[in-house]
Amino acid sequence: MIATYSATSQARVNAALETLFSAPSPELARLYEAMRYSVMNGGKRVRPLLAYAACEALGGKAEQANGAACAVELIHAYSLVHDDLPAMDDDDLRRGQPTTHKKFDEACAILAGDGLQSLAFTALLDPRLSTVDAEIRLQMVSALAQAAGPAGMVGGQAIDLGSVGLKLDQKALEYMHRHKTGALIEVSVKLGALASGLAEEDELTSLQTYAQAIGLAFQVQDDILDVESDTETLGKRQGADIARDKPTYPSLLGLDAAKAYALELRDQALHALRPFDAAAEPLRELARYIVDRRS
Numbered sequence: 562m563i564a565t566y567s568a569t570s571q572a573r574v575n576a577a578l579e580t581l582f583s584a585p586s587p588e589l590a591r592l593y594e595a596m597r598y599s600v601m602n603g604g605k606r607v608r609p610l611l612a613y614a615a616c617e618a619l620g621g622k623a624e625q626a627n628g629a630a631c632a633v634e635l636i637h638a639y640s641l642v643h644d645d646l647p648a649m650d651d652d653d654l655r656r657g658q659p660t661t662h663k664k665f666d667e668a669c670a671i672l673a674g675d676g677l678q679s680l681a682f683t684a685l686l687d688p689r690l691s692t693v694d695a696e697i698r699l700q701m702v703s704a705l706a707q708a709a710g711p712a713g714m715v716g717g718q719a720i721d722l723g724s725v726g727l728k729l730d731q732k733a734l735e736y737m738h739r740h741k742t743g744a745l746i747e748v749s750v751k752l753g754a755l756a757s758g759l760a761e762e763d764e765l766t767s768l769q770t771y772a773q774a775i776g777l778a779f780q781v782q783d784d785i786l787d788v789e790s791d792t793e794t795l796g797k798r799q800g801a802d803i804a805r806d807k808p809t810y811p812s813l814l815g816l817d818a819a820k821a822y823a824l825e826l827r828d829q830a831l832h833a834l835r836p837f838d839a840a841a842e843p844l845r846e847l848a849r850y851i852v853d854r855r856s
Contacts, residue, residue, distance in 0.1 A: 563846040567610060573623060574609040574630045575601070577690055581631065581680055595665045595673035596680070600638040603656035605854075607779070608633040608745060610847060612753030615768060618834075618841035621757025628691030629701065629752035631684040636709045637745060639677035640718070642670050649722065681705065685752075693758050701752050708748035717741025721807070729808040735777060742783075743776030750844075763836075770833040771844065778826035779851050784809040785819055786855065823852045 578600055584593035609630035616626035645652040645660040646667065653663050662670035684690055685701050693701075707713055717740030724737065750772035754760040788811050810819040830848040834841050 562842070563850050566614075566843050566846065567606070570610045570613045570623070570630075571606045573613070573627070574606055574634060577627045577631050577684075578634065580689065581635075581684060581687075591665070591669065592672055592676060595661055595669050596676050598664060599642045599661045599670075599673055599677060600635065602658050604634075604638075605856075606630075606634060607847070607851070608637055608749040611746065611749040611772070611775075611844070612756070614841075614843035614847060615750045615753030616757045618768075618837055618844055619754055619757040619759045619764060620840065621759060625692060625758070626753045626756040628685045628687055629749070629756045631690060632681040632701075632705055633745060633749040633752065635677045635681035635684060636705065636714070639674040639681070640709075640714060640745075642674035642677070644718065646670060649718075678709070681709075691756065693756055697755050697758065701755050704748050704751055704755070708744040713740055713744030713748075714742075717744065724808055726806045727808060729813070731813060734808055734810065734813060738777060738780040739773070742780040743773060746776035746779060747772040767833050767836055771830045771848070774826045774830035774833065775848050775851050778823050778830065778848070781810045781819055781823040781826065782852050782854065784811055785816065785823065787811075788816060827852045 582593055582597040582600075584590045612626045612629040612633055613623045616629070617623055641655060642661045644650050645655055646662055652660055654660060658664070660670075661673055665673070682702060682705065685705065686698060691698065691701075709715065711719075717737055720737040721741050724733075729737070747769065750768050751765065754765055754768050787809065810822065813819075814822060827848050831845055834845055834848075837844075
């Protein structure tokens with residue numbers, strides 16, 4: 562089921578994203594080319610899938626979440642462009658392709674990331690992509706700004722950069738990853754739910770518990786794959802976190818315990834979805850996929 566759902570959702574969000582990359586003048590053609598390259602050069606689209614699945618779980622139609630799906634993928638892409646820069650992780654490979662600063666140049670990559678960040682908020686407000694009323698749009702913009710900024714993803718990246726070579730305990734490691742990785746995954750679910758126009762407070766609370774669990778599980782599995790997988794499968798340099806002496810779950814807990822913890826988090830996510838009916842099955846499948854994936 563998840564393969565078919567993923568393919569359909571990926572095609573939907575890719576079509577929506579393509580509408581956003583038309584340069585308004587010839588002078589901006591290279592910038593828009595770099596922005597498009599950074600988003601459309603592959604990727605599993607996990608965050609858009611979560612937005613669509615949350616919208617449908619509450620009785621909405623997937624198309625209602627196009628704005629949310631585009632927004633979270635644009636923020637994710639911008640974060641990867643900046644993370645790959647020499648000043649941060651200094652990576653040459655992303656999704657099996659040259660990173661944006663290698664394909665273009667460092668200055669162009671910085672500007673492309675900046676452009677993608679602002680374009681995410683444009684997507685949330687684009688009437689072609691989102692039809693919810695103004696009050697819900699405002700909630701969505703506020704939620705995304707909080708998740709993407711210094712209280713969320715950006716703050717997590719700052720903690721990550723400051724933790725190289727340090728031995729964090731599990732509480733500190735989880736605090737970092739709930740911000741760096743988890744915040745955007747959590748808001749993907751929330752934006753999708755809000756896009757349905759049908760979200761009740763208790764449903765949002767259950768979905769938040771689900772999203773917090775899978776957000777952390779996603780990072781635990783990433784750390785496991787950094788040990789077990791290979792560069793070709795990952796599409797990025799295998800063993801990079803180990804080489805940079807970054808704190809990871811396998812290094813802290815041991816590989817077997819990290820795997821067990823990923824499964825425990827998956828089960829927490831599934832438990833949070835108990836109040837939902839069969840319409841939430843894609844969310845359940847995505848929780849399973851996140852800890853089963855090999856890249």
